[in-house]
Amino acid sequence: MKNLSYTPPAKSRLAMTTALPYANGDLHIGHGSEAIQADIFARYRRLAGQEVIFVCADDCHGTAVELLAASQNKSPERVLQEVGARHRADFARAKISFDAYHSTHSPENEAIAFAFFDELKRGGHLQRKTVPQLYDEQAGRFLDDRRVRGTCPDCGRKDQYGDACECGATYDAIQLVDPVSTLTGARPQVQDAEHLFFKIEAFAAEIRAWLASGAVQKEVRAKLLEWLDEGLRDWCITRNGPYFGIPVPGEPGLFFYVWLDAPIGYLSTLQHYLQEKQSNKNWADIWSDENTETRHFIGKDIINFHGLFWPALLRGAHVPLPDRLHAHGFVTVGGHKMSKSRGNSVTLAQLLDQLDADALRYAIAARMGDGITDFNIDAEGVAEKVNSDLVGKIANIASRLRPIIAMSDNLLSDSLPDSDLFDQALVLAGEALACFESVNTAAAVRSIVSLADLTNEYVDREAPWTVDDPDQRRAICTQALAQFRLIAALMQPICPGLAGRCLAVFGLSKVGWDELAIPPTGQKITIPPRLFDRIDAAALSCLGEIQSGKETVQ
Structure with missing residues (x-):
């Protein structure tokens, strides 16, 4: 290609x-x-x-x-x-x-x-321990992680569950500061209970090797290595009944931790x-x-x-x-x-x-990159991005050429008038594919929009509506629509509905990446009156009803 x-x-x-x-x-x-x-x-x-x-x-x-x-x-x-x-x-x-x-x-x-449990037992990776556990005397039962809330012992954040905090820290429920039972509101007492623990420290070396292989992003690797350096605690894999879950074979009253x-x-x-x-x-x-x-x-x-x-x-x-x-x-x-x-x-x-x-x-x-940075959406931003790109740039290529190519019986020329420009388009297409591969959809979107801009600039420059020669007019439309087909193909992973309508212009249902470099020359096309509708930010009320002035977390 x-x-x-x-x-x-x-x-x-x-x-x-x-x-x-x-x-x-x-x-x-x-x-x-x-x-x-x-x-x-x-x-x-x-x-x-x-x-x-x-x-x-x-x-x-x-x-x-x-x-x-x-x-x-x-x-x-x-x-x-x-x-x-x-x-x-x-x-x-x-x-x-x-x-x-x-x-x-x-x-x-x-x-x-x-089957996993049997393998862990057979490998000697489980250990039985008697551990202190929170017990609600009013309810008459042990409290699992989701029936107790308190302050995170790591970051001090309040109202956290008994196994993990929103900050990413994990801990035992007994480590919570000021724990409260979600069943009765009472402060639970501490009683001993017998559980099975998974000795995960034995696999630390294999996990380090896996991280070194490039299996995770750099920032994720750094955080995981930090936890590894602190040492991996044995992980309790059972919970006391009553509990909605899978019962542990041979262990009456115990269930697998979710x-x-x-x-x-x-x-x-x-x-x-x-x-x-x-x-x-x-x-x-x-x-x-x-x-x-x-x-x-x-x-x-x-x-x-x-x-x-x-x-x-x-x-x-x-x-x-x-x-x-x-x-x-x-x-x-x-x-x-x-x-x-x-x-x-x-x-x-x-x-x-x-x-x-x-x-x-x-x-x-358009907002999700390849890292773990948080991203924001809001009604105005969504409407502006969709209307500008999908309607104003991508769909607009076909819409503005629709009456012009109709003058040529909707028939594309047998060749492209500017192969160098199409090669530039293919470079941008290659960049978009590389971004898809690296799971950087925001960068892929930028490359696709750049390709739309390149195509719209070409149409503006050549102004086929001012051209009297029918062959030249048809050739300009063919060039722009060949690049439009390229854009439509690249949009398939992101907007399958829009991409499908755009590819249908050329009588296609899909285009594989091995077909991208083949321009649609010498064929009849059909451009519909509308490919995508503008959206109104005011209609996106669910994005405008968020409470403010309140700490919120994912």
Whole structure:
């Protein structure tokens, strides 16, 4: 491909995931942003000809689901069914192209959790300990992490759960300062309880080697190494009943801690996908295959679990580590971080009720870089970016040429009048592809917009509406529309709806990256009257109803 710099994926298959949304409420804008970032990457790789298996699931176990079910006088299973249906519907509306969406409350997840547990026991990686634990005398039960809140012992932030703080620190519930039971409001007492602990320090060297391989971003690696240097504490992997989760085999009254079976959900959903496809392979055949690349997309608030505990758990079960762990920053709305627990989050459904899915995807893509820096969206910014770029620059190329090419019977010339200009366009296309590969969608957007600017400048300069010669007029339109097709192809991962309408101009449903350099010459085209509608910032009320003057966190 002339002047198109592009290297296809090294492996023939990609198995990738987003973090599993917890099943105690609706998806919020943070879930949507992560899913959009990952979906853009999945679509980009599919267009490279790679087999992509993109999976996710609801994270179903733990106290929060149990409490939600009790508050609604429903069984946890009923709540999971209802929440799961809403999650699937919202992701579908956002055009997230999951190949499978499942649940951690499933036979597949239980079976793989049991298999992991057996491997940890067999390898001598578990230790039984009697530990002090918070006990609510009024409720007559031990308090798991989600039934107690207090002040973080690391940063001093108030109203934190009993296992992890919003600052990223992890700890035992007994370490909380001024703990309070969420069941009764009483201050819990300390009693001894017997639990199983996973000795993850034994895997520190393997985790360090994995980090050195480039599996995570530099800033994530630095934080994980900081925790490694402090030493890895044994991790309690059990909780006392009653607890909504997977029972520990041979341990009456104990259940797996949700953070043990939740990441296993990545593998069990892969297993579910293969079963639905009636494949003769199982999850391990795919995950461990040397021709499979494995990737996780997560938020920076859970890098401790995914960068330390999960790799140790995988190695304890003799499973290869993921090739890449990509973390992203928090999304803020109008400068405020979202928090479902604090009641000021914007749901994905609210956004999609007021905003076209392609517009939302573009607004998110334009702001998400390849690092963990937080990014902001607001009504004015979204409207300005969508109207300026999608309507004013990209769709406008076709719209302004529609009456002119119609004068030539909508027939493109047999060749391009300016091959050097098309080569410049291909350079920008190559830059966009490189940005997709590095998961820098904001930079990819900039390259695509630069290509649109290059094309609009060409149309302005040549002014085909002033040209009397029909062949010359047609040639100018052909040049600009060939570059428009290039733009449409590059927009496929970001805005599949808009890209589809733009490619339909040329009678195409998709364009793979190996077809980018082929200009659409000598063919009939059909440009519709409208390709994308402007949006009104005033209509995006869900982005303007955020409380101010209040500390909020993702």
